Amino acid sequence: MxxxxxxxxxxxxxxxxxxxGYLDEPFIQLEELQDDANPNFVQEIVTLFYSDSAxxxxxxxxxxxxxxxxxxxxxxxxxxxxxxxxxxxxxxxTNECTVFREYCSAENAEGCIRSFQQVKQEYAxxxxxxxxxxxxxxxxxxxxxx
Amino acid sequence: xxxxxxxxxxxRAEEIDGYDLSASDSEEVHVLAVDDSLxxxxxxxxxxxxxxxKVTAVDSxxxxxxxxxxxxxxxxxxxxxxxxxxxxTDYCMPGMTGYELLKKVKESSAFREIPVxxxxxxxxxxxxxxxxxxxxxxxIVKPVKLSDVxxxxxxxxxxxREGEERRRGINKRKLRx
Numbered sequence: 100m101x102x103x104x105x106x107x108x109x110x111x112x113x114x115x116x117x118x119x120g121y122l123d124e125p126f127i128q129l130e131e132l133q134d135d136a137n138p139n140f141v142q143e144i145v146t147l148f149y150s151d152s153a154x155x156x157x158x159x160x161x162x163x164x165x166x167x168x169x170x171x172x173x174x175x176x177x178x179x180x181x182x183x184x185x186x187x188x189x190x191x192x193t194n195e196c197t198v199f200r201e202y203c204s205a206e207n208a209e210g211c212i213r214s215f216q217q218v219k220q221e222y223a224x225x226x227x228x229x230x231x232x233x234x235x236x237x238x239x240x241x242x243x244x245x
Numbered sequence: 246x247x248x249x250x251x252x253x254x255x256x257r258a259e260e261i262d263g264y265d266l267s268a269s270d271s272e273e274v275h276v277l278a279v280d281d282s283l284x285x286x287x288x289x290x291x292x293x294x295x296x297x298x299k300v301t302a303v304d305s306x307x308x309x310x311x312x313x314x315x316x317x318x319x320x321x322x323x324x325x326x327x328x329x330x331x332x333x334t335d336y337c338m339p340g341m342t343g344y345e346l347l348k349k350v351k352e353s354s355a356f357r358e359i360p361v362x363x364x365x366x367x368x369x370x371x372x373x374x375x376x377x378x379x380x381x382x383x384x385i386v387k388p389v390k391l392s393d394v395x396x397x398x399x400x401x402x403x404x405x406r407e408g409e410e411r412r413r414g415i416n417k418r419k420l421r422x
């Protein structure tokens with residue numbers, strides 16, 4: 100496909116990711132840290148984020164299934180998850196993590212379980228959108244002008 | 246030290262787990278970055294490299310102390326040729342917190358002069374005060390921005406350059422050839 104067209108699509112998708120609140124300022128910083136010497140920086144960080152998140156989600160699942168629930172441990176895991184999602188500018192995910200932590204400090208198991216579903220959902224949505232977006236970015240980079 | 250000796254030493258260092266050394270240039274500010282989060286560690290490392298610093302990134306306070314040669318349980322492994330000019334550490338870490346690391350550094354006669362900057366996702370006044378009282382140079386709220394890092398490095402470099410001018414001829418750094 101024509102490079103200009105692809106670049107236009109990339110720009111549109113990027114704009115909507117920000118307008119719809121999926122991504123925030125820190126993601127822009129990651130993009131700014133990418134250059135010719137580090138052309139895959141954004142993808143590298145995002146990939147780290149995925150594997151880190153997978154680990155933490157698993158830990159949280161396990162902690163939520165244990166009886167009695169260890170709220171301190173839960174909060175610790177969620178603090179880590181919130182930290183890394185905030186670092187990449189994953190706005191909606193970060194907000195859901197905050198809600199979870201509130202239920203956690205209130206030791207409200209029901210609330211934790213419910214809000215964790217939200218966290219996972221937002222994470223899944225963001226991941227899908229980012230994968231599509233970054234794939235498009237790659238395609239535009241290797242495409243030729245018609 | 247002979248050039249060959251320096252290269253062998255660097256290669257040995259790169260094999261040690263948990264350490265991540267970038268290219269060396271004795272004129273650059275060498276920053277020891279401490280963060281248990283893999284994502285944050287990669288980001289801070291990039292922020293520091295873009296600001297022309299040499300970076301060693303470790304994942305715990307314990308490893309930071311080992312790198313400095315302060316860990317009592319392990320012998321110093323000859324890193325004292327690679328002077329650390331600044332320590333930037335996360336506050337919330339398992340095992341040893343950034344605050345505890347700060348205290349250990351400031352209690353040490355060899356390393357208390359090294360400026361320590363604390364990073365935290367939580368903007369808690371009491372926490373900030375406690376760190377500054379214990380001798381932290383600065384406190385950055387996460388997510389860390391390039392402007393935060395630039396500000397600190399600019400401040401350090403000015404201070405650093407003036408300090409080096411005073412120390413010239415008295416205490417040359419080992420890697421300077």
